[in-house]
Amino acid sequence: MIHKTNSDKETKAFAVKVAGMVSELKNKRAVVISLKGDLGAGKTVFSKGFLSAFGIKKVLSPTFVVMKRYNLKGSEFKHLYHFDCYRLGSPEELEVLKIKDILSDPENIVLMEWPEKAGKYGRGKNIIINHGKTENERLIKTNLVI
Ligand SMILES: Nc1ncnc2c1ncn2[C@@H]1O[C@H](COP(=O)(O)OP(=O)(O)O)[C@@H](O)[C@H]1O
Numbered sequence: 001m002i003h004k005t006n007s008d009k010e011t012k013a014f015a016v017k018v019a020g021m022v023s024e025l026k027n028k029r030a031v032v033i034s035l036k037g038d039l040g041a042g043k044t045v046f047s048k049g050f051l052s053a054f055g056i057k058k059v060l061s062p063t064f065v066v067m068k069r070y071n072l073k074g075s076e077f078k079h080l081y082h083f084d085c086y087r088l089g090s091p092e093e094l095e096v097l098k099i100k101d102i103l104s105d106p107e108n109i110v111l112m113e114w115p116e117k118a119g120k121y122g123r124g125k126n127i128i129i130n131h132g133k134t135e136n137e138r139l140i141k142t143n144l145v146i
């Protein structure tokens with residue numbers, strides 16, 4: 001489905017809905033949500049909404065650090081990892097950050113911006129954000145039923 005938004009607020013509200021159904025995706029490995037879209041599409045805005053649903057208010061964009069880890073309280077998941085792979089030189093750089101352990105732990109949620117740069121580590125449920133017809137319009141595409 002494609003969901004249309006017209007502001008940061010609407011994109012964040014949609015992200016909160018996605019966050020609300022993550023527990024349904026709980027499995028033998030981490031739940032991974034992949035965020036695709038051009039620079040400025042709204043991946044980080046979406047991430048802020050998504051993290052806010054888990055009580056995380058202060059979100060630092062992981063653009064320069066590649067990964068940020070948050071401990072979750074009051075959730076069936078223990079950690080939420082927010083990756084921004086834009087600056088990765090190669091997917092193998094993620095191995096230093098223990099990506100294999102992170103992806104194999106069912107108690108983790110992984111939100112990954114630029115999964116295209118993560119090679120074989122870039123998997124999961126896709127959310128694709130595209131610019132719409134007007135400056136603030138965004139079209140958010142996903143196979144998730146929300
Ligand atoms: N409907 C919308 N949804 C999300 N962001 C929007 C929207 N309309 C305008 N914007 C703006 O687009 C930019 C998105 O930036 P950001 O989330 O950092 O992009 P990305 O992480 O995809 O590179 C922000 O400046 C935000 O205010």
Ligand SMILES: [Mg+2]
Nearest residue numbers: 043044084113
């Ligand atoms: Mg970003």
